[in-house]
Amino acid sequence: MVPDSLSALLPGSHVELMLKPTHFLFQSLELPDQAIEFLDGIVRAQIDRLTPWLASDAAFGFTQPSAPMDGRISVTVAAAPRDVITPYLDAMTALGAQAVSISTSLPDAQPERATIKLIKNEVRGGPEVVRVRRGVRATLLAASLAAGLGIIALVTIDAILAARQDELAQEIGRARAAAVAARGPASGSLAAGALVQRKRTAPSSVFILETLSKALPDNTYLTELRIEQAKLHLTGVTKDAPSLISLIEQSGFVPASFFAPTTRSPSEAGERFHIEATIRPRS
Secondary structure (H helix, E strand, O other), X not given: XXXXXXXXXXXXXXXXXXXXXXXXXXXXXXXXXHHHHHHHHHHHHHHHHHOOOOHHHEEEEEOOOOOOEOOEEEEEEEEEEHHHHHHHHHXXXXXXXXXXXXXXXXXXXXXXXXXXXXXXXXXXXXXXXXXXXHHHHHHHHHHHHHHHHHHHHHHHHHHHHHHHHHHHHHHHHHHHHHHHHHHHHHHHHHHHHHHHHHHHHOOOHHHHHHHHHHHOOOOOEEXXXXXXXXXXXXXXXXXXXXXXXXXXXXXXXXXXXXXXXXEEOOOOOOEEEEEEEEOOOOO
């Protein structure tokens, strides 16, 4: 039993328990002096050889190493089953202790090597830890709620946008129907008639090529022919460029004229000409 006066001091405190050596098994361990920096790992690896228990099932600690002698040091290991230590830890944490340290002492040992710490600052769920856990749980819960609300909001917005898109599509369809109705059948007939008239009056490319092939002499050949609306652009090579103007006008392309200077190249057998003529619409 812990006195009431002591129980009142335990909540949130750090408790160090000093247990009697009779609870523990002691074993000496000699090591090279280079092992001083790695004592924790070396002792843990040797627990199953020094004691009847595995390292996971034992509470253990060791003394400060002795002064090196002939390149070697020695430590004394204290160990006990963890089940023996657990009731002391549970008793202190049940009274509100935040951390508990378990120590023992070597019988008949020098003071500087007498104390062996087995469990150091083992936090067992004191009030501060409980508050931290509650805070973490509250934060996670709030984050989960926020994520859930965000998903619901996205689904709702998506549904609203889809509905608005359908409404816009219907409005566009109604506007198109109204525009077609406003034009009426007469408007459609006029447009169709205009297309037919344009087809009838527009010059035929086949007719133009056939007419030019008959009008141009055999010593003339075209390198480029362009038809732009009512204009005909001819580029080519001939023996007598000036004579082409009258031949083209006699074929019905009036007026005809040079739109660029006539040139002569050593690599070509005649004059390079550039003639522009007007195409008469068909009646």
